[in-house]
Amino acid sequence: MTAVMTDISRILQQRKDIRWLSFWFLGMIVVWIWDALFLDPLSYELVQAAIFNTFFGAGAAVAAALGLGWGGALLLYFLENGKKRFFYLPILFMVNLIRSVPQIIGLLIGYIILSFWMDYGVLQSAAGQTLWMACVIGLLCSLEIMDLIAERIAYYKKSDYFHAMQCCGMKESRIINVEILWKSSSAHLVHKSVSLFGDSIFLQCSIGFIISVGLSNDVSLTNFPVTLGSLLAKLDSKQDILAVGSALLDPSYISHLFFQHLQGVSVAALIVFTLLCIYHIADGLIHSYDL
Amino acid sequence: MRRTISSSMFSPLLRKKLFDHLASILFVSAVFIVLLAVGVNREKNDREKRHELIEMMTKLQNVNLGSPMQKSLLRETLDVFYPSEKARNDSIMQSIDAYRTEQYTNKVYKTGGAPEGLSWLGTADLAGMYLSFVFVYVLVLIVSYYAVQTFALFSFIQYKQQKSSYLLCAFRQFWLIVEKIRRGDIPAKEAGRCAVLVLQACCRGGVLLVLFAPAYIIIYSLKSTADTEPWVFMVVLAVVSNGLLINYAHKFYTFLLAESRKGYVETAAVKGLNHSYEWNVQGGIALRSLLHWKKYFPLHVLQQVYSNARYQYIPTMKQYASFLISGLVIIEMALNIQGHLCYELLQDILFERYEMALVIMFGIFLVVKGTEIIVDCWFARESAKYENRT
Numbered sequence: 250m251t252a253v254m255t256d257i258s259r260i261l262q263q264r265k266d267i268r269w270l271s272f273w274f275l276g277m278i279v280v281w282i283w284d285a286l287f288l289d290p291l292s293y294e295l296v297q298a299a300i301f302n303t304f305f306g307a308g309a310a311v312a313a314a315l316g317l318g319w320g321g322a323l324l325l326y327f328l329e330n331g332k333k334r335f336f337y338l339p340i341l342f343m344v345n346l347i348r349s350v351p352q353i354i355g356l357l358i359g360y361i362i363l364s365f366w367m368d369y370g371v372l373q374s375a376a377g378q379t380l381w382m383a384c385v386i387g388l389l390c391s392l393e394i395m396d397l398i399a400e401r402i403a404y405y406k407k408s409d410y411f412h413a414m415q416c417c418g419m420k421e422s423r424i425i426n427v428e429i430l431w432k433s434s435s436a437h438l439v440h441k442s443v444s445l446f447g448d449s450i451f452l453q454c455s456i457g458f459i460i461s462v463g464l465s466n467d468v469s470l471t472n473f474p475v476t477l478g479s480l481l482a483k484l485d486s487k488q489d490i491l492a493v494g495s496a497l498l499d500p501s502y503i504s505h506l507f508f509q510h511l512q513g514v515s516v517a518a519l520i521v522f523t524l525l526c527i528y529h530i531a532d533g534l535i536h537s538y539d540l
Numbered sequence: 541m542r543r544t545i546s547s548s549m550f551s552p553l554l555r556k557k558l559f560d561h562l563a564s565i566l567f568v569s570a571v572f573i574v575l576l577a578v579g580v581n582r583e584k585n586d587r588e589k590r591h592e593l594i595e596m597m598t599k600l601q602n603v604n605l606g607s608p609m610q611k612s613l614l615r616e617t618l619d620v621f622y623p624s625e626k627a628r629n630d631s632i633m634q635s636i637d638a639y640r641t642e643q644y645t646n647k648v649y650k651t652g653g654a655p656e657g658l659s660w661l662g663t664a665d666l667a668g669m670y671l672s673f674v675f676v677y678v679l680v681l682i683v684s685y686y687a688v689q690t691f692a693l694f695s696f697i698q699y700k701q702q703k704s705s706y707l708l709c710a711f712r713q714f715w716l717i718v719e720k721i722r723r724g725d726i727p728a729k730e731a732g733r734c735a736v737l738v739l740q741a742c743c744r745g746g747v748l749l750v751l752f753a754p755a756y757i758i759i760y761s762l763k764s765t766a767d768t769e770p771w772v773f774m775v776v777l778a779v780v781s782n783g784l785l786i787n788y789a790h791k792f793y794t795f796l797l798a799e800s801r802k803g804y805v806e807t808a809a810v811k812g813l814n815h816s817y818e819w820n821v822q823g824g825i826a827l828r829s830l831l832h833w834k835k836y837f838p839l840h841v842l843q844q845v846y847s848n849a850r851y852q853y854i855p856t857m858k859q860y861a862s863f864l865i866s867g868l869v870i871i872e873m874a875l876n877i878q879g880h881l882c883y884e885l886l887q888d889i890l891f892e893r894y895e896m897a898l899v900i901m902f903g904i905f906l907v908v909k910g911t912e913i914i915v916d917c918w919f920a921r922e923s924a925k926y927e928n929r930t
Contacts, residue, residue, distance in 0.1 A: 262708065262711065262712075345560060349905060349908045349909055351866045351908060352862070354869065354901055368628065370624075373626070373628075451783065454754060455866075459870065459873045459886070462876065493761040495764055517757045517761075521749050521752050521757065522749075524753075528787070
């Protein structure tokens with residue numbers, strides 16, 4: 250038992266990523282148990298649904314970003330090397346154009362398109378709406394994956410590694426997809442995916458909050474799947490967050506926050522704590538794999 | 541000399557980049573003009589058609605939509621006729637409510653009311669808001685450029701001083717306490733040290749939570765205790781919140797770390813350049829130099845490490861600009877103050893005034909493009925210096 254504890258403590262000391270992943274799980278479990286004990290059942294269900302939708306959306310956004318980024322980077326690479334400038338330049342131009350669109354503006358445009366569709370009876374299911382917004386986030390974040398893949402290919406092309414494999418008769422697509430990206434860059438891709446997961450959660454919560462605060466007249470909020478951001482924008486959650494300010498002036502009020510204002514406080518805590526942990530997990534991966 | 545610098549600065553690469561920027565501005569302008577001319581008119585027609593439908597429903601005989609019961613009946617009827625389109629039915633009911641409210645509140649329906657969409661008066665108001673948005677943006681960009689470098693250099697110096705995290709130290713102390721208890725000793729000293737470390741970790745954690753918190757959480761936390769309306773509050777919030785400062789400071793920190801591992805640093809140290817990272821000692825780092833606007837560490841290896849890291853950091857400012865705009869939009873929308881550009885954008889989307897929304901979005905796009913052009917010119921100028929082209 251002591252040996253196991255010592256091993257765990259050694260791993261936790263050496264691996265920042267695993268340490269922060271453990272903190273994250275621990276924090277989530279603590280909030281979950283606390284909410285189960287002290288939050289009213291209706292709000293508890295809402296919080297659970299919000300967590301699920303947010304993480305599902307963020308996961309889907311990362312998957313979309315990986316798919317689009319990988320595909321886009323390879324398309325650009327083969328068009329450039331195949332001397333197909335006629336197709337290469339317009340695609341590169343569009344990629345650079347997307348780069349200049351602030352993410353939140355891109356998401357607002359995505360939301361406008363979604364609300365049009367919903368008005369006309371398209372995309373009525375909650376999963377479909379979450380996936381659509383995840384695809385928009387994925388498109389906006391895919392440029393980072395594209396840059397990373399282009400950078401990794403350029404790095405290996407500079408060394409003899411690439412040419413040696415070509416001399417061995419290996420196909421260029423196999424060298425890039427399997428040898429460079431899958432076998433030699435998986436740690437880089439995992440690190441980027443973790444950072445993008447954090448970015449996606451932030452963007453999803455922000456757009457959820459903005460839509461719920463300012464744009465709820467057009468399409469009913471009940472039509473949209475609840476996320477941590479939209480739950481935070483609800484009147485009772487906002488009151489709970491306002492109470493945090495009161496507690497700053499009157500510290501004796503702090504104890505009330507964890508019982509009377511639990512919905513807003515736990516949602517805000519989940520968002521901030523998740524972002525903090527994901528940042529540290531990503532940072533830990535850099536140190537662990539010397540990225 | 542000046543001519544030499546300017547001609548060398550406009551290298552073919554920069555010329556190509558500037559051409560790309562101008563082409564994308566022209567392309568987006570053309571798209572916006574087409575959208576304004578075609579798309580918005582179509583949307584207006586659709587809206588009028590939808591209004592006709594809603595108007596027809598509001599004029600249904602024997603149906604009083606002011607009565608909640610009759611409204612529910614209409615809603616149930618819609619559900620019976622269109623059972624698979626519940627969301628659309630919901631939207632129609634909401635549109636009916638909005639339409640009825642609009643009849644009493646919209647300026648357009650009042651005598652002498654201003655027409656909807658783009659007008660000279662509206663555009664002049666918008667220009668004022670746009671200028672104030674650009675002013676805040678530039679201010680935040682300058683302040684965060686300083687803050688990112690200071691924060692990153694501070695972290696880098698702490699790393700060089702081999703200071704490990706408070707939490708890790710507390711964890712080690714905790715194991716010492718466990719060991720001592722197992723041996724039957726009283727770990728009073730270790731327990732005290734552990735408590736102090738946990739307290740320090742909590743303080744640091746509090747600061748980190750603020751740095752990672754999305755702006756709207758901070759805004760709502762402080763709304764009841766502080767005046768959140770002045771632009772100074774907005775600038776501070778834009779710099780510290782949304783994880784921008786911490787993420788970009790970390791980026792700068794990784795550049796510093798990568799640079800410090802290069803061979804020239806060790807060579808410089810061997811040749812006698814100062815390389816101690818202790819605060820305010822002979823041959824160390826002066827805290828004043830770190831806090832100065834122009835970071836300057838004379839006769840210290842950090843000077844070269846910093847200069848090279850700064851050079852690599854310049855292109856990331858383009859990405860930073862895009863993130864910063866997102867942060868500012870979130871802050872302005874969350875603050876919900878009338879007279880701010882992004883509040884107007886939100887209102888325009890809400891009331892389907894898409895011409896105005898498009899103009900604002902185009903304005904924001906121009907700010908990002910302007911920043912990208914400036915950053916590219918700046919980077920080309922720095923590159924010219926590095927490649928001895930000046």
